[in-house]
Amino acid sequence: MSEGLTPALEAARLVMARDLHLAFRRPGEVLQPLVFFAIVTTLFPLAITPELAQLRQVAPGVVWVAALLASLLALEFLYRDDAHDGTLEQYALSGQSLTWLLFAKTASHWLLTGLPLAIMAPVAALALGAPKGSVSGIIASVAIGSIALSLLGAIGASLTLGVRRSGVLLSILTLPLAIPVLIFGARATQLAIAGEDIAAPLYLLGAIDVLGITLAPLAASAAVRISLE
């Protein structure tokens, strides 16, 4: 037990440490969404054209749609095993706020998917003809945007907890909610590739993040409680 932490912070630390431990025991599962992201971005030049000048035009959209789909794929790991083995029930019974614990789970989920995607995104963008100067902007936009994607995904994943074969339904529920993130994220990436100031869309993404951090864990815990009943 680390010193100086309130019980709530200690609980969150333990939840995150457990999730990260489990994930690193099975690195294959963590890597899958990243491999998926790489493959999807590879498909676009094959489907459209190998000319970099044209690919540069569509690069922001390709990167963001691929990141969105990859983060959707990664949601499978967020709750599925914990719902199967009863961990979520233990969380609900633990006396700690379920909202808070789910927020911690979402945070570790972002560390395992959002952050690696943010690091991979500029590689994909470079391969699609983005200039070197855009790397930091692309990392920033995907990193900030994927926070909101993880939070929205947490809602979707908890809504579909009790549903068999939930993958397609999860996408149908989550993707419309993620449209603002896609718009502002792709816009920021586009501005970064054009070498312009990306502050405006980043602020909007940040605003969505703040709203999501405030409300999404509440909605997720409400949905988890309903499906545990």
Next chain:
Amino acid sequence: MAWTWFHRLASPPYVYALAARLTPWFAWPAALLIVAGLYGGLVVAPPDYQQGEGYRILYVHVPSAWMSLMVYTTMAVAAGIGLIWRMKVAHAVAASCAALGATFTFCALVTGSLWGAPMWGTYWEWDPRLTFELVLLFQFLGYMGLRAAIEDVQRADRVSAVLAVVGIVNVPIIHYSVEWWNSLHQTASVMKLSKPSMPPEMLIPLLMTGLGFTLLFGALLLVRLRAEVLSRERAASWIREAVAGEAVRA
């Protein structure tokens, strides 16, 4: 007691009977207003100086678009009430809204695209309002899909209620982000329907069909609500009495 009316609304037999009594009060004015509004709009109103006769689809399109958002709001409010006060009837209202809302949204999309074909020269333009309607349609379909995927009615009620509430929080965000997205990307080549000064002979029929569609939604919602209550309470004894009473009257 000021709140008895609210508590009585939680009782399925009361709501079932109330819905039956209220339905004609919505259905008849709706029929009159829609017929009169369509007559006014399709026959009486003059052709538009720019768009000719083609603009007349707006007497169906605009009310449908209004209703799509209104039904979503109704659904989310009902779902929120059901979630907070654990009111089964409110969940039944939300469940009855979904298919109606999807239908209105679909109508708005189809009529918008039919209008766009002669006016814009294309069936689909990535106009912010059309895009927003499309996203709204996906939200309705997602809600219906989630309901359909959960067998236990009470759980389906509460899970889908969380989705409806999350969705309504997101609606303004989607609305403004789509506007913003469009204003950045779109060139000014598209002719927009400008209606700053609509003459009264065009506007009044529109307001009539708008109100008519609202009442139509009310009437259809009441009918669907009765069906929903019937299917949920099919094991209850009051159903048998209520249905027997109706058979005697009929």
